[in-house]
Amino acid sequence: MVQTNVVRATMKSSRVFTLILSIGFVSIIPQVMPLPSDCVCDLNNIETPFPHNKLRTVETRASTCNRNITPQQSTEVEIMLLGLDRRLPRLEADIALLEKEDDGDLFGTVSLQVIQQERAEILQLINKLNSTTFNYQRLNRETTQEVNELKNEIEALEKFDTMDVVKGLEVNKRLKRDLDQCQNGHHPTDPPPEPAPGNCPLGRLQNVTGPNTYSATEYGGSYTYGSWGRDPKPAAGKESWFWMVPLTVSNVFSNFVRLYSSLSSVVVGVSVPGTVAISPSNPTTNTIQGPNVVMYQDSLYYNCYNRDAVCRSDIPLKTVTSVALPGGTGFNSKYNFCHLDSCYGYTDMDLATDESGVWVIYATAGNFGNLVLSEVIPGSPPTLGRTWNTSAHKRAVTNTFVACGVLYATRYLGKEAEEIFYSFDTVTGRERYNIGIQLRKMSTNIQSLNYSPVDHMLYAYSDSMIVSYQVHFV
Structure with a gap:
């Protein structure tokens, strides 16, 4: 075996040689068949040997980066933020109570000790949050530098791909990805089940637990009324999005919807x-x-201003159409x-979504101010489908x-609890007043309540706070 870039071999003309060429060396394995004539040839390997050690080093550094940054780290910060948002209002309430009851006696002293303990725990949580955030910022800087260095090293290694093999593989990957998106773009995820109303494959609603999320909105306590939730049938690429509509004028009106790319974005108030x-x-x-208010198929459904009608705002097209409700429908705070x-002012109409579509709940004089339920058929303009009268006022x-x-x-049961007490089945027509x-509650009032069939959650807007609950079926 000869490990030089130039190899000189002398062979007889009828002798058969097998040349095994590798990067940086040539092996010559003779099979001897002696014949008289000889020949001489020069073999010059001009290729630079591939740096395998450098490639292994790059792979090791890339694996280290993947281990250092994980999704659990962002979840850790989110959990601490949620805990902080939950404990601060409690501390404020306890301080307000102490100010009223503090007469210098033992009772006030005991309450003060409790508040001091709560304050110490909150400070400890803040310190941990600051420390964690600082560490993540440092890790982000180091990782950014590491990624830039790896990028340069990868570009240097690509120069050894003289036959464009790697480039060809990358082109094939992009073509396959584009083909998959083209074929499945309109159905990026499996949609939630769409059973006939009343025939729920999930079973009977058994319980509601939580809250799972409890946080102030990005507006603080400015807007008491509003709503938030998820689109049961989002457009492609918007499966994880959330929306929120705060009533910004006198707890009555709003002219915009806020969109968020994730639950974390809602909690920290970053609207993207x-x-x-x-x-x-x-x-x-x-x-x-x-x-x-509700979102469905990238459209916002709500009570039109000063009208007994449901408006549908198509978000991508920026168009608004509407459908009128039956005569005698209450609006402008007639049937709140x-x-x-x-x-709760201006709650005459309640829009809702479930596994089968969009609904509107309202009251009419013809049904003596009792609840009326109608299907809203999506379209431009939307139309009303079947309608049911109930006996619940x-x-x-x-x-x-x-x-x-x-x-x-x-x-309403009290400041701490609300009760789901009534149900109406649209298939059987059966009414129940004993759901129980x-x-x-995390605050006194719940201004809106939306069910999401995507994750089986209830999204509540409660005195400027956003709250979510898990719905359980059997």
């Missing part, structure tokens, strides 16, 4: 892709009125959601939602 205007800032017939102490209800074609209504499922 941002705000989508629905109508001019001054109220028009297309302005959002009332907090009961209420409890004994007060009513709207002013005795604080919120409604629809799950698997069954209408559910809640009522309680929601643990």
Whole structure:
């Protein structure tokens, strides 16, 4: 075996040689068949030997980067932020209570010790959050530098690909990816089941637990009324998106919807892709009125301003169409959601989504102010489908939602709890007043409540706070 770039071999003409060429060396294995004549040839290997050691070093460094940064790290920060958002309002409430009760006696002293303990725990959580954030920032800087160095080394190694083998593989990967997107672009994920109303494959609604999420909006306590949730049938690429509509004018009107790329974005108040205007800032017939809003198939459904009608705003096309509700439908705070102490203004109409589509819940004089449920058929303009009258009076209800074609209504129990007490099955027509499922509230009022068939969650907007609950079926 000769390990030089130039090899000189002398062979007899009838002798058979097998030349085995490798990077940086030539092996000559003779099979001897002696014959008289000889010949001489020069073999010159001009290729630079491939640096295998350098490639292994790059692979090792890339694996280290993957181990250093994981999705669990962002989740850790999110959990600490949620915990901080939950504990600070409690501390403020306890301080306010102490200010009222502190008369210098033992009772005030004990309460002060409890508050001091809460303050110490919150400071510890803040310190941990600051430390974790600092470490992640340092890791981000180091990783950015490492990635840039790896990029340069990979580009240097690509020079050894003189036959463009690697480039060809990359082109094939891009073509395959584009082909997959072209074939499956309209169906990126499996849609939620669409059973006939009332025939829920998930079973009967058994319980609601949580809250799973509890956080202030990016507007703080500025806007008490609003709604938020997820689109049950989002456009391609928007499967993880969330939306929020705060009522920015007197807890009555809004003219935009905020879009967020993930739950973390909602919690930290980073709206990407941002705000989508629905109508001019001054109220028009297309302005959002009332907090009961939903998104479905990239369109926003809501109560049209100063009308007994449902508006549909197509977000991509920026067009608004509407469908009128039956004559005698209450609007402009005629048939609000209420409890004994007060009513929620401009909640005459409640839009809802479930596994089968969009619904509108309202009340009419013809049905004596009781709940009426209608299907909303998506389209431009939308139309009304089947309609059902119920015996539940709207002013005795604080919120409604629809799950698997069954209408559910809640009522106010107190500052700590709301109760799902009523249901109406659209298939059997059966009404029940003994559901008895309680929601643990984080604030006194719930201004809107939406069910999402994507993740079986209830999304509540509660006194400027966003809250979510898990729905369980059997």
